[in-house]
Amino acid sequence: MNSSEANNSFSSIQDAIDFSQANDSIVIYDGIYSEVLIIDKPLELRSSSLNPNDVIIVSDEASTPIIHVISNNVEITGLTITGKDEGQPVSGVFLDNVENSLINNNKISNTQDGILVNRSSGNYIQNNVLSSNTVHGIYLVNSNDNDLIENRIHDNERGLYLKNSSRNVVEQNEAYDNLYYGIALLDSDTNNITNNRLFLNEFGLSLTGANYNLIRDNYVCDNEQHGFLLWEATSNNLKGNFLARNEDSGVYLKLFCSNNIVVENCISSNLNGISIGESSNNFIMNNTFSSNENYAIFHLLAGDENIIKGNTFQDNSSENKKIVFWQQIVLFILAFAITALIAYYFKISWLKKGLFGLGILIIVSLILLIAWYFPFESDLPANNVYVENLEFNASPINETHSSVALSMNLNYLYKNSFSHSNEHGEMTDQLPVIVQVISSTHANGPNSDTREVLESEEEIVLEYLGENPYECTIDLESGKEYSLAVHVQMIEELPYPHPYYGEMRWEFLGGHRERLDLR
Numbered sequence: 001m002n003s004s005e006a007n008n009s010f011s012s013i014q015d016a017i018d019f020s021q022a023n024d025s026i027v028i029y030d031g032i033y034s035e036v037l038i039i040d041k042p043l044e045l046r047s048s049s050l051n052p053n054d055v056i057i058v059s060d061e062a063s064t065p066i067i068h069v070i071s072n073n074v075e076i077t078g079l080t081i082t083g084k085d086e087g088q089p090v091s092g093v094f095l096d097n098v099e100n101s102l103i104n105n106n107k108i109s110n111t112q113d114g115i116l117v118n119r120s121s122g123n124y125i126q127n128n129v130l131s132s133n134t135v136h137g138i139y140l141v142n143s144n145d146n147d148l149i150e151n152r153i154h155d156n157e158r159g160l161y162l163k164n165s166s167r168n169v170v171e172q173n174e175a176y177d178n179l180y181y182g183i184a185l186l187d188s189d190t191n192n193i194t195n196n197r198l199f200l201n202e203f204g205l206s207l208t209g210a211n212y213n214l215i216r217d218n219y220v221c222d223n224e225q226h227g228f229l230l231w232e233a234t235s236n237n238l239k240g241n242f243l244a245r246n247e248d249s250g251v252y253l254k255l256f257c258s259n260n261i262v263v264e265n266c267i268s269s270n271l272n273g274i275s276i277g278e279s280s281n282n283f284i285m286n287n288t289f290s291s292n293e294n295y296a297i298f299h300l301l302a303g304d305e306n307i308i309k310g311n312t313f314q315d316n317s318s319e320n321k322k323i324v325f326w327q328q329i330v331l332f333i334l335a336f337a338i339t340a341l342i343a344y345y346f347k348i349s350w351l352k353k354g355l356f357g358l359g360i361l362i363i364v365s366l367i368l369l370i371a372w373y374f375p376f377e378s379d380l381p382a383n384n385v386y387v388e389n390l391e392f393n394a395s396p397i398n399e400t401h402s403s404v405a406l407s408m409n410l411n412y413l414y415k416n417s418f419s420h421s422n423e424h425g426e427m428t429d430q431l432p433v434i435v436q437v438i439s440s441t442h443a444n445g446p447n448s449d450t451r452e453v454l455e456s457e458e459e460i461v462l463e464y465l466g467e468n469p470y471e472c473t474i475d476l477e478s479g480k481e482y483s484l485a486v487h488v489q490m491i492e493e494l495p496y497p498h499p500y501y502g503e504m505r506w507e508f509l510g511g512h513r514e515r516l517d518l519r
Contacts, residue, residue: 012033017040024043024044027046030055033057036089038070039074040070042072044074044077045076046075046077046079047077051078052078052129055079056081057079058083060083060089061087062083062089062090063089065092065116066092067094069094070096071098072100074101076101076103080107080109081108082110083111084110088111088112091115091139092111092133094116095123096120097120099123100123101123103115103124104125106129109133110133111134112134112136114128114130114131114136114153117146118141118142118143119143121143121145122145122146125151126149126150127149129152130151133156134156136159136161137156137160138151138159138160139161140163142163144166144167145167147168147171150171151173151174153175155177155178156178158178158503159178159198159201160182160184161186162184162185162186163497169191169192170192170193171192171194174197175201176197176199178201179202180202181205182196182199182201182203182205184496184497185207185208185210186502187208187209188213189211189212189213190212191214192214193214194216198220198223199219199221199222201224202224204223204226204227204243205218206228207229207236208233208497210236211236212235213236214236214239215237215241216237219241220241220243220244221244221246223247224247226249226250226251227241227249229252230251230252230257230260231254231255231499234260235258236260238251238262241265241266243270244267247271251265252275252277254279255277256278256279258279259281259282261282261285263286264287265288267289267292269291269293270292271292272294274297276300278300278303280304280306282307283306284297284309285309286311288312289316290313290314290315291314295317295319382417383509384413385410385488387409387411388409388410390407392406393405394516402477403474404475406437406474406484407469407470407471408512409467409468410468410488411468412431412466433490434490435459435460435472435486436454436456437472437486438452438454438455438484438485439452439474440453441482441483455475455476481516482515482516484514485511486512488508489509490507492505
């Protein structure tokens with residue numbers, strides 16, 4: 001490679017970056033380069049041919065971005081950036097608190113986050129291919145006013161994620177074949193999501209706690225669940241989108257959605273065109289509903305109040321179905337009572353026998369329904385994993401601190417206890433967990449607030465019904481009395497952002513607490 005300003009050759013890309021001056025262009029010749037880069041000055045980094053297939057930068061350093069950008073006005077063009085299978089970097093390109101940078105025409109794969117943008121604004125991310133990344137294709141967090149245009153995002157765990165990021169333009173991207181979603185917004189407002197193609201994901205687009213976004217002219221088809229999923233989302237404008245052949249709903253207003261405008265969309269051949277949960281004061285107007293399998297508009301609850309007018313309905317099983325469950329129950333009870341009175345008043349024996357049989361059937365059905373929703377498993381334990389035989393061995397390091405060796409057995413006995421609620425299936429014979437050791441002391445004497453410190457955290461795999469010995473060593477301040485807690489937890493990944501947990505939540509599987517006196 002060389003620096004075009006000085007026409008010098010270097011043995012590594014990082015050497016060229018270190019030698020270069022501000023606003024230099026570093027041209028990389030064809031080849032495979034095994035290194036990680038830090039760009040700390042404004043410059044251009046590109047392949048000589050501008051073909052990403054000709055220059056490959058590869059890394060197996062799992063805790064480090066492959067290219068870490070910490071300067072404004074950086075351009076990265078025409079590279080393949082990839083991690084190795086045995087150690088996937090945290091990101092392919094990391095824009096870290098920078099402005100006015102361009103990431104263009106690159107292929108980024110086999111990292112955790114293909115492109116990670118943190119606290120950065122005014123950047124252009126365009127015409128890149130993000131594939132086979134294990135967390136996100138593109139992830140923006142606390143980043144505003146960026147343009148993400150014409151990127152192809154496929155075969156990642158998640159596609160494009162905006163978290164606490166506003167006023168971004170997401171336009172003409174393709175997000176497909178991602179395990180969970182194509183695009184998701186969490187607590188992100190006033191973004192423009194326009195002219196994107198979202199298909200063959202589990203969810204096309206998810207808006208959680210996201211407000212005042214423009215969702216316009218997107219093609220959202222053939223997703224495994226919903227085309228658009230809104231949860232605690234308000235005042236969004238969903239206009240002119242084409243939503244077809246999604247296996248559940250074209251649009252699902254899940255919970256607490258209000259003042260959203262759903263207008264001039266073509267919603268066709270989904271299970272339901274629009275499903276409305278506990279959501280009111282939305283405007284559903286001038287849409288075309290055609291050939292939806294169950295309902296054009298389906299209300300899960302009777303109490304929602306939305307403005308629905310000016311829509312066109314063609315070949316749907318039902319146009320606007322509102323389930324009024326309690327009214328149906330009341331009408332059934334009234335009909336049953338009136339029929340029973342008629343049967344006994346006129347002494348119609350066959351009708352009395354039929355009503356008696358129907359009553360028995362209803363009672364049995366109610367019992368089975370209650371048993372199904374509220375299983376009586378009083379012998380089911382509270383935890384999946386038990387921490388047993390916890391032992392300490394403390395030895396002084398110096399006059400002020402001691403080294404404490406902990407040993408224990410983590411007994412993985414139960415796959416389906418009440419404390420575990422993994423909606424993606426029961427736990428397996430080999431269970432990945434995180435073991436945390438937490439110390440707590442009183443900050444300033446026995447009557448003061450408790451101070452907790454995470455002393456150790458490690459990922460391990462437990463064998464079902466097997467021996468799972470675990471050991472770790474922590475350093476503690478001498479002369480104090482501690483309460484040591486061992487927590488065994490697993491991370492449950494969520495298919496779309498939850499308003500309180502985000503994309504994952506901790507599931508407590510078991511733990512143990514003991515006192516340790518180092519006085």
